[in-house]
Structures are given as C-alpha cells and as structure tokens.
Amino acid sequence: MRDDSPNSWEARADAHSFYGFTDLPSIAERGTVVLTHGEGPYVFDVHGRKFLDANSGLWNMVAGFDHKGMAEAAKAQYDRFPGYHAFFGRMSDQTVMLSEKLIDVSPFERGKVFYTNSGSEANDTLVKMLWFLGGAEGKPERRKILTRKNGYHGVTAVSASMTGKPYNDVFGLPLPGFIHLTCPHYWREGRDGESEAEFTARMGSELEEVIAREGADTIAAFVAEPVMGAGGVIPPSEGYFQTVAPILKKHGIPLVADEVITGFGRTGSDWGCQAYDFMPDAIISSKNLTAGYFPMGAVILGPEMSDRLQAAVDEIEEFPHGFTASGHPVGCAVALKAIEVIMDGSDGAAPLIDNVRALTPKFEAEMARLAQHPHIGEARGKGLMGALEAVKDKATKTPFDGSLSVSERIANTCTDHGLICRPLGQAVVLCPAFIMTEPQMDEMFQKLEAALNRVFEDVV
Numbered sequence: 001m002r003d004d005s006p007n008s009w010e011a012r013a014d015a016h017s018f019y020g021f022t023d024l025p026s027i028a029e030r031g032t033v034v035l036t037h038g039e040g041p042y043v044f045d046v047h048g049r050k051f052l053d054a055n056s057g058l059w060n061m062v063a064g065f066d067h068k069g070m071a072e073a074a075k076a077q078y079d080r081f082p083g084y085h086a087f088f089g090r091m092s093d094q095t096v097m098l099s100e101k102l103i104d105v106s107p108f109e110r111g112k113v114f115y116t117n118s119g120s121e122a123n124d125t126l127v128k129m130l131w132f133l134g135g136a137e138g139k140p141e142r143r144k145i146l147t148r149k150n151g152y153h154g155v156t157a158v159s160a161s162m163t164g165k166p167y168n169d170v171f172g173l174p175l176p177g178f179i180h181l182t183c184p185h186y187w188r189e190g191r192d193g194e195s196e197a198e199f200t201a202r203m204g205s206e207l208e209e210v211i212a213r214e215g216a217d218t219i220a221a222f223v224a225e226p227v228m229g230a231g232g233v234i235p236p237s238e239g240y241f242q243t244v245a246p247i248l249k250k251h252g253i254p255l256v257a258d259e260v261i262t263g264f265g266r267t268g269s270d271w272g273c274q275a276y277d278f279m280p281d282a283i284i285s286s287k288n289l290t291a292g293y294f295p296m297g298a299v300i301l302g303p304e305m306s307d308r309l310q311a312a313v314d315e316i317e318e319f320p321h322g323f324t325a326s327g328h329p330v331g332c333a334v335a336l337k338a339i340e341v342i343m344d345g346s347d348g349a350a351p352l353i354d355n356v357r358a359l360t361p362k363f364e365a366e367m368a369r370l371a372q373h374p375h376i377g378e379a380r381g382k383g384l385m386g387a388l389e390a391v392k393d394k395a396t397k398t399p400f401d402g403s404l405s406v407s408e409r410i411a412n413t414c415t416d417h418g419l420i421c422r423p424l425g426q427a428v429v430l431c432p433a434f435i436m437t438e439p440q441m442d443e444m445f446q447k448l449e450a451a452l453n454r455v456f457e458d459v460v
Contacts (some may be wrong), residue, residue: 002031009034019102023423030412035072038065041433044418053420054430054444058283059229059261059385061351062342069347070293070337077333086115086327091360094332100232101339104387107279107300108272112310113297115327116132119286121299126256126284128321129299129309130220136312143177144214146207146222146253148181152230155424158424162223165231182206184229186237187389187396189376196238204243213433216251223284228322229261232427233387235380241278249400251429254281254305258438260297264288265342265353265434268360268383269274269450275382278364281305291338342434352434356384362438366445371442375456384434387427390450392460402460413451417443428452 002010010031019027041064043051043434056062060139064068077094085094100114114129116122127145133144145162147153153162161174164183168174183189190199211219222244228234248255257280263268263273266288273283282305286297301309313319325331337346344439345351361381367386371379375390392400400406407423414421414428422429432444 009132024184026408026412033415034174040064040066040155041436045300051415051418051420052440052444054432055420056433057292059368059431060287062109062288062340063291064433064435069341070291070334073103073337074293074334076332081329084329086326088324091327092329092332094329094336095327098234098332098335099334102298105270105339105343106283106300107274109303110303112306113298113300115296117323117325118297119284120156120159120270120286121197121323122286123153123159123162123258124156124298125321126282133308133312134220136315136360139217141218142220144219145178145221146210147180147226148183149180150231150234151228158333183231184236184240185232185234200237200239200243203237203240204247207244207247211251212231216253219253221254221256222248223258224258225258226276227267227382227385228260230424232424233381233385235382236276241276245278256280258284260286261285265356266383266385268357270343288342289338290331290334291341293338294334296331296335359441360384361438362441370449370452372454375460385425385431387429389427400459406455406459409455410451413454414447417447419447419452421448
C-alpha cells in the first residue's frame, strides 16, 4: 500500500509527475511503484521489493535489465562518439552499419532505412512519406490510411489517428482520412454460426467494399500489426493476410507491417510477417530493435517503396523531414548489439530467439491450462506474447461489468505477489523477456494463477 508521508517516493511522484496510460484510481489507492534497478527479468523498487516483470518493461527489455554486453556497447560508443544527427549529408559510421544490417536481416532483398526516436514517430514518418509520394506522383488525393479497430500504432497526432482505440476520442482524433476496419479477432468479432474461414472471407469482402467506397486512388496504404499488441495480443484469423494482401496488390495499395512489437523474435520468427507468411512493402520497427536500451525507431522500406521515394526526393533534391537524434550513433551501436544478441548470438551465448522458440511450447501449454478456468474466455497469442481474456460467462463470452475493473485488479494482485503483468481491456497480457528460464516461467504462471483465483473469488 502507498506511503503518504510527505517525503515518500509515492508522494514525490504524485507531486511532480503527470501520468500517461495509468489507472489513476489504482495510483490513488496504491501509489506509484518507484524502481531502482533490475537483474535479469526482475526489477526492484525503493522499498527493496522484487518483481518478476512479465511485460519486459513495455514489450522491449527482451535481454533483461542488466545485460552486460548491451551496456558495454552503449558505454563504448559514448566514449568514442556520444552523439550526432543524420542531416546535411553527415551521419555516423554506426548509422551506416546499422542500415546495412537492418536490410540484411529484413525480408527485403534491398531497401533503405529512415531513423526516428520511437515507433510512434516511425509511423508518423511513414505517413508523411506516403503523402509526399502521392503529391510527387501526381496523385495528391492519395492520402487515406487504412488500419484496424483495436490496432495500436502510436500516440503522435498522426499515429494516434492510425490507432483504432476509442480513448483517442478525447483528443478529437482520428484526423480525417484515417479509416479503421474490423478487428480480425475471430473469437470476439465472429458472428453466430460463422466459421473462421467465413470470418476471414468477410474481412476480405469488407476491405474490397471500403476500397470501392473510398476509391483506390485515394488510399495511401494499409498498415497492420502482424499480431495486435496493445489491442490485447490478438493474432489474425486463419488466412487473414493471405486474403487481404492480394486485394491490396490488385488495387496498388502498399501493405505496411507495423512490427514495433513483433519484430526481432517476439513471435518466434525474425519478423511477424514471416510468422504469418506475407511480404510487406515496408516495416515499422522499434522496441526490440535496441532491446529497450535506447529509444529508437525505424522505417524500413522495401525495394519498390525505396525506389519510388528516392525518385520523388530527387525531383526536389531533399526530403524535408527528420529528428535531431535520428540515427544517433549510440542508439545505432546499441541496436547493432541487440540484433547480434537476439538473432546471431553474442559473447559465446546462443541467440535469444533460440530461447524464445524453446520456451514457446511451455508458454502455450501454461496459457491453455489457465484457459480452462471458468472465467477465462480465451487464451491467445503467438510465440512469447499472450493474453488471457476474463469473462463473467464463458458460454456467452459475456464480459464482467467495467466498473469491477477486473483486469486491473488482477494486475494489482499480481504486483502484490511480486509479478508485473499488464491489464488491457478485460485481458491480462504477458510478454516475458527472451532470457526467461523455465523455473522463472513456472514462477510467472504460479503467481498469475494465484492472482486470478483471488480476484475471481472476490468478483463472482
């Protein structure tokens, strides 16, 4: 419980911090958890309490909180060249090497990379690129962006407009021209008697109808997460991307994979688009790109998008967009190390993606076991990302009354037991670090199960 003494960490946090994406009633009751350091997948607070972080920070601390190689890569680059930009024909050697590496590990045979400071800025940059292309190619009306309800693409004004979440209503968003299609969540969105194949076909028909209604020449791109992350870990219905990709190609509409969460191993594949067997025209990256050790995002353009954008830029001799820290040399050095640690293996250790693949069967089995609980309606996920959906009535999929804040209660109870997990809607989300061991996974599920039982006893 919170400490309300005037000089407590909780009181100091309240006095000077403005909270984002935080349940304020929980803060009022419990106070802020102020952390001091981490060890492996664990974090510690100012009171000495130890928590297993089942959310890898915010999906991104996949190498843990004290990876020696990651920290050393940052320190070495700070000593060598601590900061620069990528403007005016100047950039660091680390930036050049990272761009080469990103294209090498991407699904693309060739392409180009543009750097940002976050996934939100990367999506914002992508849209500006698309709008720039429309004007340069004589189609200035080609500005509409298609995404999906419940999808998450960021918090800047443009990326929040792409995000299909109702909470953006408070900002008067989305901006005009951002169109949200049906969330491809068969369990929740499927109609009575509708098979999964029929549901997927309906998602394709909806896309065709939207394109016909809006006009293909007005649509700049279709942007989709391979697995919806902040929507509650929602994998697409069976065959979804094999259905929508040909429709988009037929109409000349680029398909962009937002891989901020799924990129670099989270699904067990290098990229989420590979896990679901489709080829995008561009990829949005962040989070695992630096394993959380530096704020960075990237727009990775495939061959056609690279060629078109380069031709458009050549006409005016400049792409008038960028950020002071774009291609930051320390961030690029950290990203190069993160890719090595995750995908290639580093300092004698196996690639972390191997551990993701090794642990996934156990993770899936434990999720399936908890899904047998009478108040868990669905267990879903891919690789080391999963969600358990709480329901009042399993047969009818009826959710609990929102006033009960069931998922928030579960998350808070987990915290009391030394486990950090994330509430999303009526779901509880798990996305553990790639370094997790089997005993740590047992600990995670034991503590989660205890919290589920405690909360369901209270609310049912």
